Amino acid sequence: xxxxxxxxLRDHEGAVVVGIAGGLNAKRKLENxxxxxxxxxxxxxxxxxxxxxxxxxxxxxxxxxxASKIVVRRK
Amino acid sequence: xxxxxxxxxxxxxxxxxxxxxxxRVIASNYPGTTVSFTKGRFxxxxxxxxxxxxxxTYSLNPTSKAEEVAVDLIEESDLIINVIDATNIERNLxxxxxxxxxxxxxxxxxxxxxxETKHRGVEIDIARLREMLGIEVAATCGLTGEGIAELIRKxxxxxxxxxxxxxxxxxxxxxxxSVQKLHHRHHTFSDVVQEASIRPPWxxxxxxxxxxxxxxxxxxxxxxxxxxxxxxxxxxxYTPFIMKLSALIKDGSFLHSILIxxxxxxxxxxxAAFGMLTTGLYVxxxxxxxxxxxxxxxxxxxxxxxYLPRLAVLSDRLFxxxxxxxxxxxxxxxxxxxxVPGALSIRIFEERREKFIAATLMAVAVPCMAQTSMIIGILxxxxxxxxxxxxxxLFLIWFILGKLLNRLLKGRSxxxxxxxxxxxxxxxxxxxxxxxxxxxxxxxxxxPYVLLGVLLVNILYYLKIIDFFxxxxxxxxxxxxxxxxxxxxxxIVGFLxxxxxxxxxxxxxxxxxxxxxxxxxxxxxxxxxxxFMVLLRELGVKDMIKSMAVMITTAVVAGxxxxxxxxxxxx
Numbered sequence: 001x002x003x004x005x006x007x008x009l010r011d012h013e014g015a016v017v018v019g020i021a022g023g024l025n026a027k028r029k030l031e032n033x034x035x036x037x038x039x040x041x042x043x044x045x046x047x048x049x050x051x052x053x054x055x056x057x058x059x060x061x062x063x064x065x066x067a068s069k070i071v072v073r074r075k
Numbered sequence: 076x077x078x079x080x081x082x083x084x085x086x087x088x089x090x091x092x093x094x095x096x097x098x099r100v101i102a103s104n105y106p107g108t109t110v111s112f113t114k115g116r117f118x119x120x121x122x123x124x125x126x127x128x129x130x131x132t133y134s135l136n137p138t139s140k141a142e143e144v145a146v147d148l149i150e151e152s153d154l155i156i157n158v159i160d161a162t163n164i165e166r167n168l169x170x171x172x173x174x175x176x177x178x179x180x181x182x183x184x185x186x187x188x189x190x191e192t193k194h195r196g197v198e199i200d201i202a203r204l205r206e207m208l209g210i211e212v213a214a215t216c217g218l219t220g221e222g223i224a225e226l227i228r229k230x231x232x233x234x235x236x237x238x239x240x241x242x243x244x245x246x247x248x249x250x251x252x253s254v255q256k257l258h259h260r261h262h263t264f265s266d267v268v269q270e271a272s273i274r275p276p277w278x279x280x281x282x283x284x285x286x287x288x289x290x291x292x293x294x295x296x297x298x299x300x301x302x303x304x305x306x307x308x309x310x311x312x313y314t315p316f317i318m319k320l321s322a323l324i325k326d327g328s329f330l331h332s333i334l335i336x337x338x339x340x341x342x343x344x345x346x347a348a349f350g351m352l353t354t355g356l357y358v359x360x361x362x363x364x365x366x367x368x369x370x371x372x373x374x375x376x377x378x379x380x381x382y383l384p385r386l387a388v389l390s391d392r393l394f395x396x397x398x399x400x401x402x403x404x405x406x407x408x409x410x411x412x413x414x415v416p417g418a419l420s421i422r423i424f425e426e427r428r429e430k431f432i433a434a435t436l437m438a439v440a441v442p443c444m445a446q447t448s449m450i451i452g453i454l455x456x457x458x459x460x461x462x463x464x465x466x467x468x469l470f471l472i473w474f475i476l477g478k479l480l481n482r483l484l485k486g487r488s489x490x491x492x493x494x495x496x497x498x499x500x501x502x503x504x505x506x507x508x509x510x511x512x513x514x515x516x517x518x519x520x521x522x523p524y525v526l527l528g529v530l531l532v533n534i535l536y537y538l539k540i541i542d543f544f545x546x547x548x549x550x551x552x553x554x555x556x557x558x559x560x561x562x563x564x565x566x567i568v569g570f571l572x573x574x575x576x577x578x579x580x581x582x583x584x585x586x587x588x589x590x591x592x593x594x595x596x597x598x599x600x601x602x603x604x605x606x607f608m609v610l611l612r613e614l615g616v617k618d619m620i621k622s623m624a625v626m627i628t629t630a631v632v633a634g635x636x637x638x639x640x641x642x643x644x645x646x
Contacts, residue, residue, distance in 0.1 A: 011274070025138075028134070028136065029138060029492055030492070031169070032133030032134055032166075032169065033133070033166065033492065033494060034163075034165060034166035036244070044270060044273065044274060045270075045273055045274035045275065045278075047275065048275065048392065049275075049388065049389070049391045049392050049401075050388050050391050050401065050490075050491050052273055052274070052388060052495065056163060056165055056166065057162050057163055057195055057196075057197060057257075058162075058163050058166065058494055058495075059269075059273075059494070059495040059497075060492070060493070060494050060495065061273075061384070061387075061388045061391075061401075061491055061492070061493050061494075061495055062490075062491070062492055063391070063400060063489075063490025063491045063492060064490070065490050066490050066492060
């Protein structure tokens with residue numbers, strides 16, 4: 001299994017979103033930012049504090065609590 | 076006819092709005108600049124009507140007050156211009172399709188930031204997009220004005236979209252894959268800067284540098300304007316006039332004390348005289364305006380460059396300790412300019428608890444520029460370190476009070492989820508325009524209140540009302556804060572204007588310790604009336620009463636503790 005949370009991803013590592021373990025509200029807010037199942041993301045930073053990812057051509061900062069609920073598969 | 080500009084946050088709606096109406100609105104490079112709507116008149120191609128600039132929203136299901144405003148406006152409008160960030164159509168199309176499926180109103184799309192697509196490796200087939208959406212699409216660039224004429228022409232061709240109800244994401248997927256081509260591009264210098272400024276440890280170094288540099292520049296420009304422009308202007312051109320006037324209406328008369336105030340051995344000390352034509356003009360123009368000007372110059376640069384969201388991410392952990400998330404840095408930073416826009420910006424937050432904490436902390440511990448420049452003017456004469464002590468006190472109050480509120484109030488800290496815009500080169504014209512809006516607001520909103528404040532001071536003294544309150548509150552003021560009882564006057568006037576209030580400390584001949592205590596207490600105990608009105612509206616009566624209780628308690632406790640600790644330190 002190489003499904004991990006977004007937090008465990010290393011900086012500069014790319015991954016595909018495979019699941020969002022949050023409630024409907026969290027899911028909707030993430031969708032608004034373009035973060036949903038099947039999307040490719042690249043982690044930019046997030047050793048501490050919010051996780052910053054690149055998705056499409058935009059960058060999004062995600063609080064650690066929400067980030068821990070985003071399940072990704074390493075590429 | 077009512078036309079509405081609607082779209083995701085930070086796609087350039089406000090810039091387009093100014094282009095189309097000529098009206099002046101504040102635009103910046105971070106999500107959430109517009110929290111309320113602005114209406115402007117337009118008249119083109121024989122159509123007259125009203126154009127409305129709405130706050131940004133990601134979807135028709137609002138998650139904050141600002142988004143609610145946007146969604147409500149959709150209902151009221153006759154025609155909708157959906158503004159889309161051309162470099163990011165996938166995310167932006169969600170709102171477009173929601174509007175198409177649910178709102179039966181004429182709609183056109185403005186594909187904004189078109190100029191950025193080229194250097195960001197995005198290629199969009201506009202004709203194909205128009206065909207697939209079935210509505211008019213115009214490529215625009217708000218900043219340069221490119222494509223605006225075409226957008227206007229297309230308003231006439233706007234029609235009610237016809238769409239079948241299919242799954243939105245599948246539809247978006249189909250559109251994106253057939254109209255957008257992404258070209259691979261190598262890392263540019265701007266990518267490197269962008270990453271370095273958000274990724275620790277370099278991000279910390281850059282943040283510390285940016286904050287220090289901003290602070291020093293604000294000070295340098297502010298001081299420079301005062302010493303080399305405003306003071307010489309007053310001394311050389313205004314003083315002779317005032318002295319003539321003074322001789323005309325006779326020192327000692329009531330009219331003299333209202334207009335000119337008290338002369339100091341026959342000469343005029345503008346900061347201490349307390350006449351409407353002396354202190355009433357000198358305080359706002361020669362003491363406050365220079366700092367307001369330099370603050371908004373630097374803030375404008377940081378906003379337009381796009382640094383604020385990055386600072387928000389870096390301060391997220393600090394803000395979590397006080398029950399907020401990093402984006403709460405926005406109301407705090409705006410509050411340093413003026414607490415009114417700071418209080419308005421809490422609309423971008425979702426939860427009541429978050430709004431309450433953010434608003435209270437800002438009102439308590441963030442002194443506005445008018446107040447700050449007076450603290451510098453009155454206390455800074457004895458040395459910059461004393462001004463630093465006041466700010467250090469305020470930071471401690473902010474932090475301790477925030478920790479307490481976070482612990483005492485039920486609920487959890489919300490989490491940050493925010494788009495970080497790319498860095499953009501600030502446009503000189505846009506910057507000047509934004510400063511003009513803010514400075515004009517300062518003149519129209521602050522100047523009358525300052526004059527009113529000075530008038531009030533005279534009336535309060537004349538009717539001996541200050542003596543009355545001084546008598547009642549003297550135990551608190553003297554025993555706990557170590558201040559002379561006359562300083563109650565400043566606390567009364569502080570409800571109206573903090574700058575005038577701090578100015579009132581000057582003639583009292585306070586010691587350094589007393590100046591530090593009174594400056595801190597004046598910042599904490601209550602917001603000025605203008606901020607109060609906004610907070611009352613945004614928080615509601617119940618939370619405002621709670622917030623006021625917190626403010627007053629904090630002022631009493633913090634004032635006493637600071638007084639005691641400074642005494643122990645030998646001040």
